[in-house]
Amino acid sequence: MIAEIGHYALVLALLLAFIQGVLPIAGVRLRDNALAGTGEPLAIAQFCFVALSFAALTACYVTSDFSVFNVFQNSHSAMPLLYKFTSVWGNHEGSMLLWVLILAFFGALVALFGGNLPAALRASVLGVQAWIAISFLLFVLLTSNPFVRLAPAPFEGRDLNPLLQDIGLALHPPFLYLGYVGFSIAFAFAVAALIEGRIDAAWARWVRPWTLAAWIFLTLGIALGSYWAYYELGWGGWWFWDPVENASFLPWLSGTALLHSAVVMEKREALKVWTILLAILTFSLSLVGTFLVRSGVLTSVHAFATDPARGVFILTILIVFIGGALALYAWRAPLLRQGGVFAPISREGALVFNNLFLTVACATVFIGTLYPLALEALTGDKISVGAPFFNATFIPLALPLLFAMPFGPLLAWKRGDLYGAAQRLIAAFAIAILVGAATAALTKGGAILAPFAIGLAVFVMAGALTDVVERAQLFRQPWPVAWRRLVGLPRSAFGTALAHFALGVTLIGIVCESYFTAERISTIRPGDTVAISGYEISFDGLVARQGPNYREVSGKLIVRRNGDVVGMLTPGKRTFPARGNSTSEAALLTRGFSQIYVSLGDPNPDGSAAMRIYHKPMVLLIWLGALLMAGGGLLSLSDRRLRVGAPKPAKKTALQPAQ
Amino acid sequence: MTLWLVLFLMTAAAIFAVLWPLSRHGAVRRSGSDIAVYRDQLAEIERDLAAGLIGAAEAEAARVEVSRRLLAAAGTSGVHAQGVDRPRALWHRRVAALAALVLMPAGAAVLYLMLGSPFLAGAPFAGRQDVPFEQRSIESMVAQVESHLEKNPQDGRGWEVLAPVYMRLGRFEDAVKARRNAVRLLGATPAREADLGEALAAAANGIVTAEAKAAFDRALAGDRDNVKAQYFAGLAAEQDGRAADAARIWRTLLQTAPVNAGYRTLIEDSLARVDSGAAAPNPGADDIAAAESLSPKQRAEFVRGMVERLAARLKSDGSDAEAWLRLVRAYLVLGEAEQARSAARDARNAVAGDAEKIKRLDDGLRRLGIEG
Amino acid sequence: MAMTRKQRRLILIGTGLGVLAIAALLVLTALKDSIVFFNSPTDIVEKHVKPGSRIRVGGLVQPGSIVRNNLDARFEITDGKTEIKVSYHGILPDLFREGQGVVAEGVLTDSRNFVADTVLAKHDENYMPKEVADALKKQGHWKDDYGKAPREGEARK
DSSP: HHHHHHHHHHHHHHHHHHHHHHHOOOOHHHHHHHHHHHHHHHHHHHHHHHHHHHHHHHHHHHHTOTTHHHHHHHHHHOOOOHHHHHGGGGSSHHHHHHHHHHHHHHHHHHHHHHSSHHHHHHHHHHHHHHHHHHHHHHHHHHHOOOOOOOOOSSSSOOOOOOOSHHHHHHHHHHHHHHHHHHHHHHHHHHHHHHHTTOOOOHHHHHHHHHEEEEHHEEEEHHHHHHHHHHHHHSOOOSSSOHHHHHHHHHHHHHHHHEEEEEEEEHSSSSSSHHHHHHHHHHHHHHHHHHHHHHHHOOOOOTTOOOOHHHHHHHHHHHIIIIHHHHHHOOOOOOOSOOOOOOSSSHHHHHHHHHHHHHHHHHHHHHHHHHHHHHHHHHHHOEEEEEEHHHHHHHHHHHHHHHHTTTTGGGGOSSSHHHHHHHHHHHHHHHHHHHHHHHHHHHHEEEEHHHHHHHHHHHHHHHHHHHHHHHHTTTTTSOOOHHHHHHHHSHHHHHHHHHHHHHHHHHHHHHHHHHHOOEEEEEEEEETTTEEEEEEEEEEEEEEEEEEESEEEEEEEEEETTTTTTEEEEOOOEEEEETTTEEEEEEEEEEETTTEEEEEEEEHHHHHSSEEEEEEETTTTHHHHHHHHHHHHHHHHHTTTGTOOOOOOOOHTTOOOOOO | OHHHHHHHHHHHHHHHHHHHHHTTTTTOOOOOOOOHHHHHHHHHHHHHHTTSSHHHHHHHHHHHHHHHHHHHHHHHHHHOOOOOGGGHHHHHHHHHHHHHIIIIHHHHHHHHHHHTTTOOOOOOOHHTTTTTTTGGGGHHHHHHHHHHHHHHHHHHHHHHHHHHHHHTTOOOHHHHHHHHHHHHHHHOOHHHHHHHHHHHHTTTTOOOOOOHHHHHHHHHHHHHHHEEEEEHHHHHHHHHHHHHHHHHHHHHHHSSSSSOOHHHHHHHHHHHHHHHHHHHOOHHHEEEEHHHTSSSHHHHHHHHHHHHHHHHHHHHHOHHHHEEEHHHHHHTTTTOOHHHHHHHHHHHHHHHHHHHHHHHHHHHHEEEEEEO | OOOOOHHHHHHHHHHHHHHHHOOOHHHHHHHHHHEEEEEEEHHHHHTTTEEEEEEEEEEETTTOOEEETTTTEEEEESSSSSSEOOOOOOOOOOOTTTTTEEEEEEEEEEEEEEEEEEEEEETTTTOOOHHHHHHHHOOOOOOHHHHSOOOOOOOOO
16 A cells, blocks of 8 residues: 555656646746745645655565565565665666655755745746656656556565665765756756846855755765775776766766856856856756666666666656757847956956866766767767776866866956965965975885876865965964954855865875775785785685675685784675675775775685785875865855845744755 | 545645645745845945955945946836736636646546556565465465575575475476585485486486486485486486487386386386387487497497488578577587587577577577576 | 956957867867777677777677686687687676676787776676677677566556
């Protein structure tokens, strides 16, 4: 019965979305308050029904109700409870339901916390949001229905793909979707504004917190996905330029550009046309990502769905929404008034520079991701575009951006003083040179590029600190004054500095991981010792173990440094009989920000085993940087300036949360 | 019944979500405006100026800009801010209410009845553990024993119970695994060895492979009178082309068998087969008659000749999947694994166009132990 | 140095076009140098793919062809018609098995021998690398159950 309740709730949500797609916008057109006001209760109701539906599916998973085809295919009664939860979205149908749930969630958030928006804009945004909801609810119900039933119910399920039986999976897709789908709000804002034909600085102020929230989630989602791939796939890599990874990276790049251009629009009412376009493009890239992953056109780690009907359906959604929005844009955008003027060297100029490089970099990644598909469609040749392509195109475009980054915040609006900014960055530059030189000295004979890259990362970090120091005038004013100024700085200033600093942190991690990783691949017999980067790792032998729904053979390795035991590693190989396949469980030993990484190959009959052993210096900084970046975003989001604009009855302000 | 009640209540809640806002006649709703944003921007400029974050000239310029926006916004706000409540607007709401009351439940009902399965009860796993024993399907019982063995792979008795069920279900590979485990965990007895051999032969599509033969030999070494092992030893001899040996073994078996033994018919039939002379690669009766009168060495050559003829025929017309399987099996019996494999490859190429045949071929090959 | 609006716009557009041109150049050179073509064993023989160039080969692992010696592995990739001998040093992926789909990336030493530096296997029993599936289809060895999860027992009331 629970499954049927969930199914019906989804149907009701679809019909509510139909009504929500018509009434509020009609209300705005007809100037009817009551009609326009239907948007909020409808959005909340739609969310409640989708949530009910999702809860029902979760209940089916938790109780292992194999009369639901989706549960039968992706679950197993012996699976640990946690994975019964996570396998709800560890498959195509369930993850699309999660997608729709998050879409409805954002709609409900706008309804609940969009009090600072003019009623007409809010109504239009909710209306546009409902159109997206309609198309995806139809997609789920008609092509990817998780509530299809089986009669009679099979006794046992087929188990979840073991690669996905992992806590990384539990968190990665929800965060990623919160990011992807969060950009739908920016899209809805853009389309609503184009329909209304009125776009001004206030619009940017309203759209910024939503964009920022989506960006934070997307950042976390990508970082989680990268860490999951790092330790679960057993290759020690953290980014493969896999099309699915690119699919999440594309909206991140354009979303980052959108964040920055919206600042210009809010402050100076410039770049209006561009910002609206970016808002449309960012969500379009989210849709493209959904299409790439969900239609099965790609061959990759994530391809767990292959069904042409779905591909065509999403493609249609894609064309309708992107095409429709762009047509509306082409029609309406020329009507927009010119905004404020600025000199090329200015804060605006710097942000344009940022946008230019981010979008061009985004375009190269887009080409690299879709070129193989296009080529195959046109000529039938099958090619793969791998890391070398992206390294050769993305990195040269990222470097100028990183180098320019510390300058941006130091330039004044309208007309900046590049020379003055450079002077203030001298200290940062000196530190960067010193650290770069020290790196070069310490790693003599190593890669030539590494010290430069480290220097650049340090420059980015020191530059971010310089920004804060300069604003507070830390070393120019007496301490008490400087302290007061520091405390008085808006939180968004700290947020910006933290996020920029974090990018430097990530960069250090990336450079160290790529240039200084030590690797040993060899067959090791029990009792053998392998030396790597000053550690001695000795192999104690293999142990077999029975897990809840798998068998595991794991190696036991003792890690010593200068004779002292610093830890134990137990890389394993799990065999899942229900699906007849196996996974490697890499073992990690964290020392500071560095890690020793061991993954087990095939054990031999004589008790020896092939192993990959890596020492990855500073590797954790990659994800720590991403966390800090998200933290910077959160700090900015908590800035009161992003929330004002609503009439302020005292009791209401408490209700205006981070979104 | 409960389901329908719940669905009804859900529909009612959805209708309420539409009707409720429509009933709020011009109620005051929260609403922001761009004017508030620009006022705040002005305040921010003052704050930044006071904090010394921007200079006086910059502040002045910014103030002018924002003020200009404020004026523009104030000018248009009358048009855009709110609609008005007009009596003639009532028809909008009537239409909307009608949509909510009629179209939504109707649409939901139609769509749900198309897609849903309201008459299917849920079947949570926990609830199904209590189903009476007799009502469970063999598959479900097997699954249960399997999951038990998954956790207790050292339970030899469990494997021994499971093995015959696998045999009956035709899951011969699994049966082999189960028999092996039983031998390993409970110790080798002639009976278990013979059972293992039987499973191995079944998994090889009835061919007594070298491995199966070894198992039967071990069984006979422990118990010369083991019926199953004797029968299969005869079959092995037949498949090796030693029809006379096969006949001798089976005759002995018949002589010692109780008069009412159930397996008598099987052995009599087998005996009749070798006596009338059917050798391994299914040749014509004339060939067999000819083969009878030959020495073992000549016979082997003769069999080889037949195989070659079959191969030649298939080369010119390769559309018969079963004939291909026979050829592959013949090579295997002759101990020529490499030939068998290459024949399997040729077979695939030959029947490539026909999905049905490919499937039959692949199934057969898999049973012969040649992976597709 | 007050600039007119037009000049500013020209600078903006000029920079934009400049960056785009650089990016286009990067993309074109990178596409020329760093893409890898996928071939089936039959393609390699029929198209006379030159030894020395970097390619991907996909097909099924020929049963019985795997020879392992510690970390050195040799095996054959077949599409049912042609076989290519592959040698590889390193740890093979978890799901590398006889008769399963596999994609190897590396360099051809001569028309039938291939040195792989990367070996990708399928990730679960329902999944077959798309290129391999296409190549097999072309040779007529496609079994439909590779492509999709079996749907037996799917029933609605």
